[in-house]
Amino acid sequence: MQERYAYYPGCLASLSQKELDSSTRAIAQKLDIELVEMPSVTCCGAGDIHEAKPDYYLHISARILGQAEQMGCETILTICNVCTLNLRQANKALQEDPALLNRINDNLKEVGAATYQGGVDVRHLLWEVSEGNGYEAFKGIAVKSLEGLKVAPFYGCQILRPSKILGFENPDSPQSLERLISACGAEPIDYPAKVKCCGFPIVLAREDVALGELVQPLEQAVEAGADVIVTPCPLCHLSLDAWQRKAADFAGKELGIPILHLAQLLGAAAGIEESELKFKRHVTRLSPEVKAKLQMPSVIGTEA
Amino acid sequence: MTEIKNAHFTTLQGAYDTELMEATLRIRRWDPDTQRARFDTFTVTVPVTASVLDALDAIKDTRDGTLAYRKSCRMAVCGSCGMRIDGGAALACKTPMKKFVDAGHTITVSPMGNLPVIKDLVVDMAPFWEKIRAVKPYLDTRDEDVPDTEWRVAPEHHDMIHKESLCILCGCCVSECNSMESDPDFLGPAALAKAYRFVGDARDTDTRERLRDLNGAHGIWDCTRCYFCNQRCPKGVDPRDAIAKLGAESFKEGFVRDEGARHAKVFVDSTYKGGYLRETELVPKTIGPVNAVKDIPFALQLARAGKVPNPLSPHKAKDNDEVKRLWKLLEKEAKGAERPRALHPDAVREG
């Protein structure tokens, strides 16, 4: 974990998933991390621009990386799986192919944008606080033990695979979320679908197919007795949370399991308040029992 | 009898010397007669260089000859021995046993997923072959103009389809495909990678028709981007990347009507307009205004939680004019770019 990062929250965290941004800022403050704003970035493009306009994707990624570099930051901090894979994938291509980087820089220069020299790394908050000094730092601020809370980790595809681009942990048996859940004093719940896909990339274009995927982690986590699911990706969060009702109808059974952003779980353990964690922005509400286990005092707008 | 010079040459001493180890495997059996599954655990003595396949052979030869699995080349080129090892598909011949033995770990071996099981570790590959056949998996050139010698293809053009050409049709990608698990009719990573092998082949002339078919139901846009295929492929084919390339080719050729393509276009347009994703446009532009209206109850749910951003004042990035200029520059470049084409040797001679 470093003292200073270029902060790239991504589009959802800035808009519909604003609670992720506020929780992240609160946690960063407690960890004494400086988040440097990046006012001129674009959306990372998700898998969509990478697919539809691959050359444009490389250019906008180089521009984002270049801006971080020019701000004197060695590392971009992300809080979304898709941003992480996208920026890291572009970064790898740019770092490994000087001819490609030169061509892209020439174009960026021509339009007056920041160019990139290849000196930036992209890391997700999950990686920064689940090992090394970051983990120690988090344990240091985790003043509230969430004992009794059963948390099912849902990784989300693009923080694990492909491992030759992400490479933080074994994609078949990751442990970073479990480590953090335990550090919060809570109990990690294991279940097979924790490394599978939530279906978000096709939840609009192919809703039925996506729901067939989405029901698996939801059903399995509920059956395994979890109180909540935690995920490091706001897109997975949107699927699991906002589409949960549709998933329940698809499965023909009740689900009703609240979904936490990673930063919210960490925030609860660090004693950060609802005003910043913003659980009320969830579609699937947190019950009073869950709130209690999260050591959150009962506040306005928290009816089940 | 006269002594033969160098008679000791006939036999290489120590040709079979090897260190041995004990390996334990837990195997999912499927009995086609009783239609029942069970797990059998075996421990066998194998060389330290043994693969999972070698261990299966040792079991079949010395412990239980009824164990059924496919194998042939044992060098990761024929694609026969795909199976799940600890829940994820891999080639048995390419998976060394030693690391498991050293860790004291008993592996669980089971058949590949997303395909019917015939017996034990043998799956019915017929649905797999059908999907390969469905993408017209053979070259289509200008048949009336076939040269006497070879088509001239620039090395960098063949490089474009290098990864896809490595595919050995083993099925490991299909086994773990999350989209196919939810929709068994999805063409799937192997067939789509094979499709790109032809779309990207500089000699093929059927690009538009191929893309038209691939842009239909259960095609390119059904991929859920779980990246299991890239992760499991034993040959580095990267099927997901091939699917993305098909998406790019679709955009180039103007096949943008599918919901998946429209979804992608919103992202592209958003960066141009203001840098950030215009979330409120995503639903109506992807699934169309009629379907969006049908989904209003769902949208209201999101609205109640405050998840619908103000469509009238979208989040704008600073200096986004750079992005507009960049976009225009790249579009101009792309218009000028020619599709890679193989050359007829006569054209080369004349030119």
Add this chain to the structure above:
Amino acid sequence: MIRHDVIVLGAGCAGMRAAIEAKRRGVDVAVISKLHPTRSHSGAAEGGINAALGNATEDSSDSHAFDTIKGSDYLGDQDAIEVFAQEAPNDIYELEHMGAIFTRAADGKLAQRPFGAAGAPRTVYSADITGHVLIHVLYEQLVKHDVKVYEEFFATQVVVDEGRCAGVIAWDTKKGGLHAIEANHVILATGGVGRMYYGTTNAFACTGDGMSLAWRAGVPLKDMEFLQFHPTTLKSNGVLITEGCRGEGGYLRNKDGDRFMVGDAPNAMELASRDVVSRAEWKEIADGRGVDGCVLLDLTHLGWKKIKSRLPGSRELAIDYAGVDPIETPIPVRPGAHYMMGGVDCDLWGETIVPGLWAAGEVACVSIHGANRLGGNSLMETIVFGRRAGQAAAERVLEQGDTGARIEPGVLADEDRRIAGILNNDQGERPGVLREELAKTMYDKAGVYRTEAALAECREKVVDLRERAKTLKLDDHGSVFNTDLTNALELISLLECADCLVTSALARKESRGAHSRLDHTERDDETWLKHTLNWCDDGEVRLDYRPVTITKHQPLARSY
């Protein structure tokens, strides 16, 4: 009763090329294969396919023919070799038109690289996965032409009815049960028999089934003593490291770091003919100058760029199966049984002495390769002679129509009883035990260097194993996917082929090509410039001989 005009048995490069040709000519052709076509061992070929295109340097089919004839140690039939070399270039172009992805030179033409014992660089290649590329392009054409395939059907008998081939009886591996599939013509394309040997590059499936089927059906096997050992195979599992590694400049070193090839082939060095290199290596190891039973294939001076672009497959194999990265460390290698120059006796259209029965590819012995095969010629042989057999059989169908040969019900019933006898037997020894005994005995006593005494001991063991193989204990008596049964049937084929090999080797008292006798070290053209024939006399091997066809090139001393 199922009936086709032409059955092709085997779906590797030769089989698929034959089937495509026959289908194109409008006859009803079906392929029977014990494996799905793309699983066939042709796909493991690495280094390349030869044709005198003249893309890299000046070249001619005469030169290609001469190199092949000399490489064969003058046992190859020169009329067939001339046709082979002449037709090869067009066959390559046709493969390219079908869609084969070959490595290209900067000008977009097919690249060609040097290979063992070739006078000019004429090996067309695809990095080091040429076989993979060819098997896939042919499978694609099989799909394009909608050729019917009886997939995972194991042939147990080639039926001869009143002297004519009548078709094939095959066991359906997926569901169980024997099927009689009649045909006017059967083209055998079942590949080689490397699994006779412990150290072999061959897949598990290479068990000489087609050779045995032909032998039992009355076709003699020819030149079975000539089994090529490939110089660079891995000790752990016999996997092939392509000759292309030497073609790109790799060296062979002994334990002292010396390039020992200078002794046996001062000009060609590592790119001498395979038999020469294998002998040099085997001698080096047997004489105590090896490293852990191997010599070292050193690629470290080639640089990572060349290795990653030209030899990526070999690198992966070395890492996976020898635990070394060839960019940094030499690969330990030793000779392994690789290719059977001998096989089913046939002419240059693939026709055997049994009307209606044909052969092409490694299963056949035309003879193109004589006593030793050049690298890159085997893939070319599958295409040229697969095409020719397909063409000839199709033309015969169009000329003659129904041959009248039939598989009588009694024949099927007898075969049913025979197979049931094996299937239901639970006494005796497990097939795996006998297979291992055969393989080790052959590697120890009928390997690169042979003597009368060793071969005699070997033959005794083979005869003993053939007897013991009459009672094989099966664990699996079921119908569905019973590979215990198919393993047993394969073992029987291996033993029959081994008997032919060892009997022929014992009789040939000279050294020629891959057959190297320590007690008869010279080539003896006066007595031995002839092909060995093995007839099946009621299950026993009967020897016979036939002259070699010589056209332009009288035998000369062979050195590299």
